[in-house]
Amino acid sequence: MAVVLASAGATLTAQNGSQFKDWKTAALGDAAHMRPRAPCASLIALTGYELSVTGAAMVPASADAPEHCRVSGQIQPEVRFEVSLPAEWNGRLYMFGNGGYAGEALDAPGRVATARSALSRGFAVAQTNTGHDAAAEPLGTFAASPQKFLDYAFRSVHVTALTAKRILQAYYDGPPRHSYFDGCSTGGRQGLISAQRFPEDFDGIVVGAPVLNFSGTMIGYATIQRALAAASIPVEKLKVLGDAVYAKCDAADGLSDGLIDDPRRCPFRASTDLPRCARDVDGPACFTAAQIRTLETIYGGTSRRGEPAFPGWPVGAEIAAPGPGGAVTSAWIPWFVTAPNARPIQASFGETFFRNMAFGRPVLDYDWTTFNVDADLDKLQTARAALDATDPDLSRFKARGGKIVSYFGWADPALNPMMGVRYYESVTERLGPATAGFYRLFMVPGMFHCRGGIGASTFDAFTPLVEWVEKGVAPHSIVGSKIVDGRTVRTRPLCAYPDVAKYKGSGSMDDAANFECVRPMPDP
Numbered sequence: 322m323a324v325v326l327a328s329a330g331a332t333l334t335a336q337n338g339s340q341f342k343d344w345k346t347a348a349l350g351d352a353a354h355m356r357p358r359a360p361c362a363s364l365i366a367l368t369g370y371e372l373s374v375t376g377a378a379m380v381p382a383s384a385d386a387p388e389h390c391r392v393s394g395q396i397q398p399e400v401r402f403e404v405s406l407p408a409e410w411n412g413r414l415y416m417f418g419n420g421g422y423a424g425e426a427l428d429a430p431g432r433v434a435t436a437r438s439a440l441s442r443g444f445a446v447a448q449t450n451t452g453h454d455a456a457a458e459p460l461g462t463f464a465a466s467p468q469k470f471l472d473y474a475f476r477s478v479h480v481t482a483l484t485a486k487r488i489l490q491a492y493y494d495g496p497p498r499h500s501y502f503d504g505c506s507t508g509g510r511q512g513l514i515s516a517q518r519f520p521e522d523f524d525g526i527v528v529g530a531p532v533l534n535f536s537g538t539m540i541g542y543a544t545i546q547r548a549l550a551a552a553s554i555p556v557e558k559l560k561v562l563g564d565a566v567y568a569k570c571d572a573a574d575g576l577s578d579g580l581i582d583d584p585r586r587c588p589f590r591a592s593t594d595l596p597r598c599a600r601d602v603d604g605p606a607c608f609t610a611a612q613i614r615t616l617e618t619i620y621g622g623t624s625r626r627g628e629p630a631f632p633g634w635p636v637g638a639e640i641a642a643p644g645p646g647g648a649v650t651s652a653w654i655p656w657f658v659t660a661p662n663a664r665p666i667q668a669s670f671g672e673t674f675f676r677n678m679a680f681g682r683p684v685l686d687y688d689w690t691t692f693n694v695d696a697d698l699d700k701l702q703t704a705r706a707a708l709d710a711t712d713p714d715l716s717r718f719k720a721r722g723g724k725i726v727s728y729f730g731w732a733d734p735a736l737n738p739m740m741g742v743r744y745y746e747s748v749t750e751r752l753g754p755a756t757a758g759f760y761r762l763f764m765v766p767g768m769f770h771c772r773g774g775i776g777a778s779t780f781d782a783f784t785p786l787v788e789w790v791e792k793g794v795a796p797h798s799i800v801g802s803k804i805v806d807g808r809t810v811r812t813r814p815l816c817a818y819p820d821v822a823k824y825k826g827s828g829s830m831d832d833a834a835n836f837e838c839v840r841p842m843p844d845p
């Protein structure tokens with residue numbers, strides 16, 4: 322997907338723009354709608370000790386949204402929120418998440434588009450900036466305030482959900498029939514935090530590419546950027562690297578289709594599968610011994626006292642694909658590496674974490690690349706307890722009938738997709754086979770961060786969630802599409818983990834009908 326670093330706040334735009342693609346109102350029993358029972362302007366009276374409603378006004382219908390009442394306000398200390406209430410309500414609350422270090426303006430174009438997409442289907446829509454303004458406090462600098470840190474970590478989504486339900490009750494004289502949360506990246510982490518800490522908030526949650534192990538991600542960034550500082554990988558060599566990876570891995574799943582279905586089954590090794598520079602003299606189409614060591618560090622992961630602490634990055638994200646503005650570039654840009662005189666996102670995000678959040682107080686002169694996981698990990702316990710969404714005990718969410726549909730791109734360059742796999746497996750280990758009865762994970766071959774890439778990365782994860790919650794129809798697969806210049810060139814089933822899409826042996830490899838979801842063969 323498009324990654325946007327805003328100069329004021331360097332917040333990450335991360336949302337699946339194809340949600341609601343498969344929405345069919347009639348199929349979900351929306352014949353009857355609820356109408357307002359109170360004037361929009363009267364909602365300003367909901368102001369109280371912790372909540373200030375700063376505006377409540379009708380917004381006329383437009384080409385992409387129906388007439389609705391827009392309520393804006395602030396929850397103490399600085400949690401900005403907005404709730405949009407359609408004139409004809411389908412009885413559902415839709416709340417969507419944030420990206421990066423959040424603090425987004427609620428009227429940012431991408432957020433407005435997401436809200437209108439849900440409004441046009443009859444949803445009431447809620448959103449929050451998580452408690453700070455990125456234009457004034459960019460990246461993680463807001464964490465100098467302990468309360469703002471906690472608001473970002475977990476409180477803001479919870480209190481905004483409670484506030485939204487209170488506003489719905491006042492406006493429609495009734496509670497929502499169902500409440501949903503949809504987020505990717507930071508939004509995915511917010512969704513898991515909600516299921517773990519506040520299981521009553523939402524009936525269904527879409528968890529996209531969650532930065533669920535937040536602290537581990539930043540430790541991984543430190544490991545990678547330290548290795549790249551010692552021996553960088555020039556952007557010009559990423560095509561050589563990507564070509565070598567896909568030459569080794571594409572057919573590992575039994576099908577040469579330009580995709581790596583599961584990078585864990587790929588035998589690629591930088592030390593043996595990349596061209597070496599003669600006499601170790603650097604060149605444009607070869608790799609020096611130092612560059613090989615850097616790549617082995619990236620793929621090898623972070624260890625603590627000899628034991629794995631954070632997984633190595635799966636291969637696959639080295640490949641180039643059309644990005645913002647149509648430019649075709651490697652997914653490693655700008656996450657791992659970037660052009661001269663620019664800074665990788667890993668460096669910006671990792672440094673601000675260690676300087677502003679990691680140790681419970683700002684340490685603005687801290688050299689984040691010196692972090693020693695052996696000696697320093699225990700110093701992060703307060704930050705980890707607040708930020709990380711790694712608790713596998715979802716029993717309370719399961720018991721109240723909640724459902725989770727999660728997805729992660731196998732070629733994600735921003736967040737390590739192994740986080741999603743390992744968390745799902747940890748929940749399954751904790752709760753057993755019953756896990757699949759309320760929580761399903763869909764791994765997407767070739768997809769970058771939240772969307773985009775070279776795979777069938779256009780899909781609707783939200784509609785299957787609603788059908789699961791309201792009709793009891795569990796999603797076994799979701800059809801994904803690869804769209805080029807507005808034309809669908811490939812469809813594939815995205816299978817509920819651990820199943821994978823297997824070619825039936827005949828017909829076009831670009832047609833989902835010629836694949837079936839099967840349990841993969843065990844490793845030899």
